[in-house]
Amino acid sequence: MECDPTSIKTEPPFTDYDAQLTAYRETMESLVQRTLEAHGRIQQYIYKTPLTYSIPLSKQSIDCKVFIKLESEQLTGSFKIRGAFNKLLKLSSAGDVVKHSGIITASSGNHGMACVEAGGTLGIPVTVYCQRGVDEHKKQALLDRGVRVVLHGNDCVEAENEARAAAMREQKEYVSPYNDVDVIAGQGTIGKEILESCPDVDCILVPVGGGGLISGIARYVKQVRPSVEIIGCQPQNSKVMFESVKAGRIVLEESLDTLSEGTAGGVEENSITFPLCAEYVDDWILVDEEEIGKAIIFMLQHHHKVVEGAAGMTLGAYMKNPERFSGKKVVVVACGGNIGIDKLKHLLSLYT
Structure with missing residues (x-):
């Protein structure tokens, strides 16, 4: 069968x-x-x-x-706001370094918006990496908030890998959209x-x-x-x-x-x-x-x-x-x- x-x-x-x-x-x-x-x-x-x-x-x-x-x-x-707030609240409670340096994340849109919302509430700057071809509506929502958006790769994994590498270069915290x-x-x-x-x-x-x-x-x-x-x-x-x-x-x-x-x-x-x-x-x-x-x-x-x-x-x-x-x-x-x-x-x- x-x-x-x-x-x-x-x-x-x-x-x-x-x-x-x-x-x-x-x-x-x-x-x-x-x-x-x-x-x-x-x-x-x-x-x-x-x-x-x-x-x-x-x-x-x-x-x-x-x-x-x-x-x-x-x-x-x-739903992404739940994980974003939990992660950023834990980071902010660990000290003031992250508030000065900010975080880097990767997103197809929703996780990025969630991190920006949580970051705005907690005083943490956010940079968002997205894959090329990301949904225009979601990308524009990020840009409307004045966020630095970096486009990289043709798949979300490529954007995630580059975001993680950038965080290491810039000595910032990387916040994964799911692998955390x-x-x-x-x-x-x-x-x-x-x-x-x-x-x-x-x-x-x-x-x-x-x-x-x-x-x-x-x-x-x-x-x-x-x-x-x-x-x-x-x-x-x-x-x-x-x-x-x-x-x-x-x-x-x-x-x-x-x-x-x-x-x-x-x-x-x-x-x-x-x-x-x-x-x-x-x-x-x-x-x-x-x-x-x-x-x-x-x-x-x-x-x-x-x-x-x-x-x-x-x-x-x-x-x-x-x-x-x-x-x-x-x-x-x-x-x-x-x-x-x-x-x-x-x-x-x-x-x-």
Whole structure:
């Protein structure tokens, strides 16, 4: 029997990265406590976003209840503010050096805006490296804030590598968009909020790019409620983490253009998110571009909410096979709402 390549259960091949898992074991074990500490640290700076019951999504499956975690309504329009504030608060508490020298980060847009917001609040200058071809709407949002934006490479990993090298040259702190335990712990606070609002959740669908968001959510939720199924969602046009987990190592795979630009691109070598995804993500769903576009319009039509491609991608993962979730209570993480008006107008012309 042939399996559906867009929804594949992968068993983690531990033999291929056992040494890496061992190296990160202490960090993994401490991540739940770090997440609890992050929640206490950042809650005065961020929003506790709504967990909204979706009647139209729930009706697509039998005896299913679907809730949407609206991180699209978070400060700066994205979940990224959680990890950024947690990291920068820890840096600023360590001394005044970082406030004078500033930080360097790499981003496809949302993480950069989050670092700028947190940096502005805490008095920390920020330089953002982006890949060429970064979403124009997000790049302009950074420029409008007066941020120094450096374009480098054609993939987010190339921008990340150059940003890390620049930080070493300039003796500044580098803040990774995902490959950092403090950033991951900040994103994990979403898992804490989900379990507080919906303690009997059965499945959580999470968008995956570099893996910081799902690593934080999965590690916390699996500790508190191991029975919850964590499902990683990626666009078919950029599925590096999925292919990496399947292969047992981080793979180099070209990413095609996708509406889910927030999750597009490669994964940094030796990223802590790789073993976390391999160990704690139960299943994967891949989503095509039409499914992403239709999900974005669905949210606008049925919930009067504007979401970006990465959020549409996760909603589309549910919508492509709602029968899979029959009889279950499901949370879909809508990770952001930063989409340009021209892109939204184009999608409206296609799907309405």
